[in-house]
Amino acid sequence: MNNIGAFVLPIAIGIIVLFGILKRVPVFDVFLQGAREGILSTYRIAPSIVGLVVAVSMLNASGAFQLLGNAISPVADFLGFPTQVLPLMLLRPVSGSGSLAVLNDILTSNGADSFAGRVAAVMMGSTETTFYAIAVYYGAIGIKKIRHTVAAALCADFAGAVMAVLTVRLFFS
Numbered sequence: 390m391n392n393i394g395a396f397v398l399p400i401a402i403g404i405i406v407l408f409g410i411l412k413r414v415p416v417f418d419v420f421l422q423g424a425r426e427g428i429l430s431t432y433r434i435a436p437s438i439v440g441l442v443v444a445v446s447m448l449n450a451s452g453a454f455q456l457l458g459n460a461i462s463p464v465a466d467f468l469g470f471p472t473q474v475l476p477l478m479l480l481r482p483v484s485g486s487g488s489l490a491v492l493n494d495i496l497t498s499n500g501a502d503s504f505a506g507r508v509a510a511v512m513m514g515s516t517e518t519t520f521y522a523i524a525v526y527y528g529a530i531g532i533k534k535i536r537h538t539v540a541a542a543l544c545a546d547f548a549g550a551v552m553a554v555l556t557v558r559l560f561f562s
Contacts, residue, residue, distance in 0.1 A: 437528035
């Protein structure tokens with residue numbers, strides 16, 4: 390009974406196939422059509438993803454995130470923002486795996502129950518990998534002019550970071 394999760398996916402697939410058969414849908418043909426569309430979508434978004442990965446790697450290797458974090462740390466200190474989470478705040482909109490590594494570093498060096506650790510955890514859950522999401526979703530449907538999307542999404546990420554600090558300060562201090 391402890392491994393009920395192992396049965397959920399096969400049961401869900403079985404129900405979908407059974408429902409398709411009952412509705413007289415050519416299940417295998419529809420499956421092949423969906424697989425074909427998935428491969429085409431992957432082909433369309435691959436250049437955006439490759440470009441994003443290269444850009445993130447270059448920014449990280451060059452130390453640009455560290456320089457930017459050092460530049461804004463006096464303002465963050467003044468506002469009561471923990472400087473330990475600045476790298477996370479800067480990297481989160483760009484890279485999910487990179488920000489997960491930064492979160493791990495914050496939790497390891499400061500502790501999960503520290504102010505910085507709690508802020509980092511809340512921030513990780515309340516912000517988005519903005520550039521990845523834009524590259525994937527807009528690349529999948531072929532939108533090239535993103536207009537105000539990046540500015541609005543980065544404002545939302547900043548609001549998530551500020552609210553993470555305020556939430557932890559309000560509920561856990």
